[in-house]
Amino acid sequence: MPSAHDRGGLPSREPIDQTSHEWADWEHLVNAMMGVLRRHGLINVDELRRGIEAMTPAEYESSSYYERWSASIEHILVEKGVLSTEEITAATREIDAEWG
């Protein structure tokens, strides 16, 4: 069975939704952060894709485009030992506390 990212030819009768959403600031952030990480040699495009493709089908299909990127960036940075899951979780809690 193909992985969840391999969409070509999967049956669909869904019309193409041609509306575009305005990017939220965090989506700009994720897109740009990936570019910065790439330039620093910390994550390349193939690694980004590997992280996305490693998501379970349920996770992949329920996530928005940049949620997938966020998941992959975290996966690869943790795998490389650049950051740890624990410190990302702690920093996320700080943000929660600051923002309420």
Added chain:
Amino acid sequence: MSDDHTHPGLQHDVPLPGRAKRAVAIHRLLVSKSIVGPDEVRETIDRAGRRTPADGARVVARAWTDPAFKTRLMDDPRSAVFELGYRLSRDAGLAVVENTDRVHHLVVCTLCSCYPTAMLGQPPDWYKSFAYRQRAVVEPRAVMREFGLHLDEDVAVRVVDSTADLRYLVLPRRPNGSEGMPEAELAELVTRDSMIGVGQARNPA
């Protein structure tokens, strides 16, 4: 907040999805550990916003008016667009496919969302949608009809599937009645959708 400039993506008043918050947290950590500079992400956002389909349109209009340029564009897109001041990232190749009255190309990325952003800016949401990625390779004519493009049955359709290593730019057909128009006006006829293949260039007014 005092450090807003270092953390674009903060929207205190809007509830963020968990993955969004974790991305903001990752950015905060990368900056606090000096792994990335405090302004790098902001600068990258600003730079990305400057790329639009008008860039691709300039390339197409030049190809329509300058046959020697068109030949170079088809043979070696990277060098040809560099002549117009566009420097493509070394990570990904660019291929230009030409639409004619005999053959029409439609671009998709079934695996993700690969797209010639250096020429067209960010892809539209529908390009990343499951419906487009799934259907474009199975029923391209039906997909194109949804975009209002009705091709004659005797026009062959070729669907090209992008990868992280190779992205496609469609060179649309030059519209009838555009003979003698200056390059800058021609560029205004070139739509984003015509460079993806879900549309044609506009007819001159």
